[in-house]
Amino acid sequence: MILQGTGILTSFIHIISESLLAPVVIILVIFLVYAILSLGGFLNEWFTKKPLKSDALESLLQDVSKSTNPDELKEVIDSSALYKEQKDVLVKITNNYNLGPDARKAFASKLIEEEESNLLKLTSKTDILVRLGPIFGLLGTLIPLGPGLSALGTGDITTLAQSLTIAFDTTVTGLTIGAIGYVISKYRKQWYESDLTTTETVAEAILEKLNGF
Template sequence: MIIQGTEALTSLIHIISESLLTPVVIILVIFVVLSILCLGGVINEKISRKPIMSEEFEKLVRDISFSNSPSEIENFVNDSSLFDWQKDILVKIARNHDIGSKARQALASELISNAETILIKSTNKTDILVRLGPIFGLLGTLIPLGPGLAALGSGDITTLAESLTIAFDTTVTGLAVGGIGYLISKFRKQWYESDLIDVETLAEVELESLNNQSD
């Protein structure tokens, strides 16, 4: 009875394993399409991306620091080459010049934190590709090996060759998806980290300037 029960469970696991091959291949194809779309998106972003230059950034720091009013800070920010989301944060801080200094600090922290969350979400898709691409590639490698080894035992070289071909193809596909996702995430995180540092620096300068104006 124990042997029969074990054989039944083994047969069930074998059926489940083989039935997973088609979904795994479909998911890998979807991952390939997503990775190509993400790669095109990051290339387009790189071409159109124009971060503020260091000379202009230094000038903006000095302009904000020596400004005489919140409206003057807004003008300096709006006339700069900052990204729109960076301008929105700094302008909102300037427009809340009439609240207390601690409240302004809290507002600035919240605005920057929200922006960071949005930027992180934009890299979640490629982070998923980095993790799941190789996993599904490995699944696509292991699942066909069972029938392939069984075919080898019976001398069916053709089935073995087909199983090995599927195994190698899914491995390469999974690794390629993971590699593309890793490169995209790496570049975007570097860009966004630099952007956040810029806006944090300018926000600190702006808060100090507003505090001086209110004294």
């Protein structure tokens, strides 16, 4: 009786396992397409991204310190080599020059936190590829091995070959997805961390200057 119940359960699990192959393959294809599109965006960012060098940052901080009013501060920010997102944050801080020092500092911290959250959302998508790509690749490897081994027992070499082909293809696809996601996430996190540090540095200089107006 126990063996019969176990047999029913294992048969049920076997059916579920085989039924998962199609969804796993579909998800791998979706991940692969997204990874390729992300790679294209990453390469474009790689060739067009021009982070602010230390000399340029020093010059910007000097220009901020020489500003005599909020309007002049905004002109300095707008004419700088900062990215649009960085300029937007710094201009918002400058526009609220009428706030008290504590409120202005809290508002600046909130703006920078929001910008950091936006950047993390971009890297979190490729982080998903790093984690789930190899996992689904492994699922795509293991699922067809069951029917393949069964076919080997009956001498059906054709079915075994097809199962092994699917297994190897999904493994390679999953690892490729994970590798692409890892490279993109690694470099983008470095870039965005540097950008946030620059934004925070300029924001501090602006806050100090606004306190003196």
